[in-house]
């Protein structure tokens with residue numbers, strides 16, 4: 001993904017970092033462009049697993065696996081990593097007061113994993129990143145009240161979906177409907193899940209006045 005395409009996502013991530021919690025740790029910061037956007041905040045660290053991965057020199061780097069070397073963390077940013085990697089880093093701790101998360105490939109799985117591990121979704125946002133939807137999810141310790149398709153696709157995103165999310169859901173609906181059709185009578189769990197997802201997406205698109213097909 002180009003720096004230009006990722007720029008709106010880094011802006012969204014930065015805008016969802018709350019004030020009043022320190023330190024802020026951008027885990028797997030890579031180039032450091034997101035950490036550099038947080039210069040208004042008091043204590044910001046960019047981390048990478050290996051020294052050769054650490055990027056720009058105007059941010060403070062810590063070479064670390066996840067959040068391991070920190071005694072306590074105010075905000076953990078975990079972006080551009082897989083759902084299980086992110087859930088694992090949060091589970092190993094220390095548990096931050098707030099986590100701001102972006103999973104490129106599988107936001108439904110990260111929402112489900114985190115809800116099961118005692119995190120509640122506090123805010124959500126989304127922007128287009130190239131041809132994909134970048135979903136940013138902010139979680140805090142607590143009990144997540146949403147379940148099923150609503151939890152998987154973004155319960156707070158659905159309240160006021162940005163156009164990019166509606167476009168994404170419209171693109172996803174035929175894929176999900178095809179899974180529901182292909183698994184009927186063969187894989188009841190997958191069929192139930194895909195049918196719920198298709199119904200949820202159809203309802204959201206309908207509410208927003210977006211035709212589900214055509």
Ligand SMILES: C[S@@+](CC[C@H](N)C(=O)[O-])C[C@H]1O[C@@H](n2cnc3c(N)ncnc32)[C@H](O)[C@@H]1O
Pocket residue numbers: 006027028029030031047048049050053064065066078079080081085089
């Ligand atoms: C695809 S890059 C994402 C970079 C940036 N966070 C973004 O969203 O644009 C993922 C980065 O996470 C780092 N990473 C993966 N697992 C990590 C871990 N356990 N601790 C620290 N960094 C990790 C990788 O080295 C890689 O640089």
